[in-house]
Amino acid sequence: MSDGSLPRWVTRVLGGFGKPEKHAPPRDQEVPTPLSRDRIEGYLRSRGYRYLVDDDGDLTGTWDGSRFWFLLLGEHDEILQVRGRWHRSLALEQRRSVALAVNDWNRERIWPKVYVREEDGLLALYSEVSADLEQGVTDIQLAQLLACGLGTGVQMFTAIEAVLPGEEAPPGIPDN
Template identity: 30%
Template sequence: MSVDPSAIPNFGGQPDKQGQPQQARKPTGPIMPNPDLVKQLLERMKLKYVEDKEGDVVAPWKHFRVYFMFRGEERQRVLTVRTFYDRPHTIEDKPRLLQNIDEWNHSTLWPKVYTHTGDDGTVRLIGDFQLLLGAGVGFDHFVASVVSWVRAAGEFDKWLVERFGLDKDEPDAADGPDAAGPAEPEAHEEPGGDD
């Protein structure tokens, strides 16, 4: 998955009187990201998204969904970017999954991936990133982080496919958002941590 740097949002660059775009004026101080800013960034990246019932922004791919979730109040506000990898694994696969995701977690910055075992014994993988928003963050830092996180979510999926020999006959899941995209994203659980 690649993101063209020219696709990075131009926030604040309004057309002049002749309809020509003006040079964008980036914010000079900290910004307070919100779901609308995330939607604008995803649109600039040409990624499809939906909003779920909880108000979270969701970018769906064929085998995973990336959620942008704002939680907390004022100076404790956090943006969690959580990726739910949809491929089911068996409980028998879990030791091998744990060994591989330990390797991933030791050798990469993000996403930090862990397992979640459902009541039916199905094991799924979840990736997490967090950004403490506090009194605000730098505009360039926020944009670069979101672009990197989205790219890394796809890179993990691609890495997992190669590691486990999954979906050899299907197109690469990390190439871009699901063409159709779900009309309504599946409900997501917020597990408390590693299983």
């Protein structure tokens, strides 16, 4: 039946060809290794980023005025989360407009997840990129996840700033 008159896929479906061979990965391919705070710190150092370890033992730093944390979550610290908090706080009366802007962002984009939380009588805006790395992560994958968490978080905060220009926190309450 494989006389060449039928397409290869038809011939294979009808039993004329065997399954394609699976090739072994190249020997120089990086093997995923467990996620660790040291590996995250190594990435941050390699990029020349300034960061510190907070009282909870989490890595944190400021990018474009907004605070970001690099968290290890899960039973075995296998979940990486890059969480950002916008440098501005907003009045509770702005909840509707902020919710609409956040909903638009989340509907049109995969990263970061964005949400609003009430803190001390004001609204705080957060971004999150999370990944379950139970099976390990290569250095390249880790770098991509960290860059994604930071880059998309900063991008989202900039976009929100354009939607809510000049609306500052109530007088007497400093922005965080």
